[in-house]
Amino acid sequence: MEPSVWIFHNIRSQEWTITGLLCSLAAGMTVGILFTQVTSLATTLGLHRGMTHQAYSLSRLLNWMFRLTLWLSVGIKWWEWCRVHAYHHQHTETELDPHSPVYKGGLSNVFRINPRLYQIAANDPQVIAATGERFVPDRWDRWLFNREGLGRTIGIGICMLVFGVIPGVVAYIVHILAYIYLNAAINSIGHGAEPTGIDSRLERQLAWISRHTGKRPGYDPRTARKKTVGNSLNSQPLAWLTMGEGLHYNHHYRQRCATMRRFTGDHDPGLYFLYILRGLRLVGTFEVPAPEPLPS
Ligand SMILES: [Zn+2]
Numbered sequence: 526m527e528p529s530v531w532i533f534h535n536i537r538s539q540e541w542t543i544t545g546l547l548c549s550l551a552a553g554m555t556v557g558i559l560f561t562q563v564t565s566l567a568t569t570l571g572l573h574r575g576m577t578h579q580a581y582s583l584s585r586l587l588n589w590m591f592r593l594t595l596w597l598s599v600g601i602k603w604w605e606w607c608r609v610h611a612y613h614h615q616h617t618e619t620e621l622d623p624h625s626p627v628y629k630g631g632l633s634n635v636f637r638i639n640p641r642l643y644q645i646a647a648n649d650p651q652v653i654a655a656t657g658e659r660f661v662p663d664r665w666d667r668w669l670f671n672r673e674g675l676g677r678t679i680g681i682g683i684c685m686l687v688f689g690v691i692p693g694v695v696a697y698i699v700h701i702l703a704y705i706y707l708n709a710a711i712n713s714i715g716h717g718a719e720p721t722g723i724d725s726r727l728e729r730q731l732a733w734i735s736r737h738t739g740k741r742p743g744y745d746p747r748t749a750r751k752k753t754v755g756n757s758l759n760s761q762p763l764a765w766l767t768m769g770e771g772l773h774y775n776h777h778y779r780q781r782c783a784t785m786r787r788f789t790g791d792h793d794p795g796l797y798f799l800y801i802l803r804g805l806r807l808v809g810t811f812e813v814p815a816p817e818p819l820p821s
């Protein structure tokens with residue numbers, strides 16, 4: 526039997542053998558990680574750069590496809606996400622910032638409870654008053670996409686139908702956890718360029734790395750302009766895992782830019798997909814500035 530046929534047979538057979546289970550787990554984890562990448566693409570190109578910052582226009586079809594993807598994969602309501610994120614930009618690193626590590630209990634706390642902080646901000650009358658008019662749910666939301674539980678149930682059902690029960694469930698769980706914690710990493714570590722002054726495990730780990738390398742990860746004194754960009758930093762490894770979102774310092778510096786790339790050596794994977802979508806006429810025009818050399 527061909528190796529690929531053998532692996533597929535073991536995954537689909539659902540037999541309670543060690544080989545069958547191991548193949549199912551491996552397949553589920555692989556699919557889960559790919560699934561997270563698709564959702565990250567919908568998040569960064571749809572929710573973030575397109576809907577919140579309007580760096581380019583989205584065709585109605587693509588806007589709907591992104592919302593469908595987010596509904597099936599995590600149950601996010603686009604209008605809540607955009608409101609909270611716009612508010613984060615309006616009040617970066619102040620008491621009003623929905624997930625500033627300095628004001629919300631430190632890096633570890635924001636990492637641990639990021640979804641809860643989002644939900645608290647989404648229901649906050651001050652956030653709604655400041656951003657509610659810009660991001661308004663439509664008929665599709667009222668009838669379908671606002672039903673988060675239904676979206677997740679259909680999403681996991683599709684996974685089980687396509688990949689089998691065990692790989693499908695594993696894929697969905699791996700995906701949800703990876704998505705939650707990658708986004709939590711952007712909001713916590715992505716705002717930890719300088720020590721927050723609040724003792725926490727993540728803070729101590731960053732301090733340990735600084736002591737041994739002489740440099741706080743992602744912090745570059747040549748690009749640090751704390752007053753305009755909060756305590757944000759660039760992390761290329763995080764950017765590889767999040768379709769470019771890890772270049773958070775660049776994004777705060779130039780919020781309405783279609784790319785998160787700014788300096789020579791930065792890589793924004795989301796930008797390549799954006800070129801493809803523009804080629805398919807699913808997004809409007811946008812400018813991509815040439816990479817700047819790092820200031821000396
Ligand atoms: Zn930020």
Ligand SMILES: [Zn+2]
Pocket residue numbers: 573577578610614776780
């Ligand atoms: Zn933003």
